[in-house]
Amino acid sequence: MRQDGLTKLLLFVIAVALVAIAVRPYVDPAPALAQASSAHAFYIEPGVQMLRYPDGTGQVYGKVVVDLRSGKVWGFPTGTPDPYPSNPLDSKPTTSRPFALGKFAFEDTEK
Template identity: 50%
Template sequence: MSTLRTTNVLLAAIVLVLLALVLRPLRTPEPVLAQSSDTDYYFEPGTFLVRAPDNSQQITVYAKVVVDLRNGRIWAFPTFSTAPYPADPIYSKPQTSHPFELGRFALEDTKKFSPLSTDH
């Protein structure tokens, strides 16, 4: 009789621990981040009609614009359509988009001015 009671108590303890593990995410769910805060790139929403400054691409092309937050360089990844991913209606296989540089933001200049300074 004692072993049956011990077995039932252990099984009940196991069930309670498993129940607590299952219900924990319902009480405090993990946050979901669409874009991590520690990324070094900013992806501009949507696509834009852009032109390569050195005319290495077509006259104008739809592209996804990306800013490298480490150095301020601005890149365009051609999508060839208004879709947010590279798509070519002629080819049915997935396309790879190779970037070209559009320009650069001088991010280091933002540190030159004090927020209290009025002589910009």
């Protein structure tokens, strides 16, 4: 008899827990988020800037991009004042490879 009462009690506890799990989305629904976090949190500075190579060997037109996760600042050469990489002598699309310009110490803002 004691075994039967314990079994019924455990089944009742399990049933209540399952009902609580099933009812929770209706009582306290999760908010719908219209904006998902981006995979790459970059800020792209508007316009084209004259970028200096860190070693001082030259300058080139390019876009300034800040990685908001790490604070690193990158320069993407465009070669011309155009806002995209281009080569006037070649009709194929050009790929711009970044070079490091510096770093913002975002972690110091928490001090």
